[in-house]
Amino acid sequence: MPRDTLADVSDETLLVLYANGDAEASRLLTTRLAPRIFGYALRLLADRAEAEDVTQETMLRLWQQAPKWRSGEAQVSTWAYRVVTNLCTDLRRARMRRPAVTLDDAPEVADGTKSALARIIEGDRMTALQTALSQLPDRQRQAVVLRHIEGMTNPQIGQIMEIGVEAVESLTARGKRTLAALLAGQQQEIGYDGSQEDEA
């Protein structure tokens, strides 16, 4: 089907079209989804190569899921974010179990500011934010990124993380508090005030 005709079609319809053999539908779906889930994976992992692997694996699972996709059960994007969340959690757990055995690994662990992420996100503020995000517990980081950077609603986040809305609110609130405390120590470098005197 021509690309112009598909522009207004929903993600779910594109997936069904792909399952029926429409290669153009997969191109459009990739254009829509891949940048979003790659950005999300990069925020969670702070490693470009791993984020690319997670993105590719998520999209591969989507293509495999296409013929079995059950209409109306979940949005395609919500499903994809859930897969990314789970893959990133598994990767981070594996990373914690894996000792740094090569010389290449050591500097990255020792100095987060020289990670691959630092080369792709310009500016000290973004680097500082990413460094602080990386220090949050997994679930808090996922909730904060989905809420405040991906711009999702609490019910959407609840579907992705498979928890209730109240749990989402709790995770984002605790995550923001921890982030604020972490960033307060870097206020000089990033222009972050961090004071709590101006209560509204």
Add this chain to the structure above:
Amino acid sequence: MTQQDDDLDDLFAAAAVNPARPSDALIARILADADALLSRPASPAPRPGWFATLADWFGGGMSLAGMSAAALTGLYLGIAQPVPLTGLTELVTGTAALDSLDLMPSNGALWAQE
């Protein structure tokens, strides 16, 4: 709302408008995966088992179940030979002595008691 919250929200907003872009190589790999799955021939349907084949011959599983039940009932009747059926069996097979088969019992006994 505190100054701290405002600063944090500014950082989030800046992060949201500057998303990292996936490389062209990654997009190419994703599309290659999609194309490979599309071009893969559909796997042949698994061969049905002997029971499914047998059931198909007789019009499905329910028919086969009915026929099995009828066959078992017949086998039981043949082995057990229940008394009420013995006379009928002898009649059908021609071994019955017709003069001893009382198809219309007499009511003479009733009159005799009066």
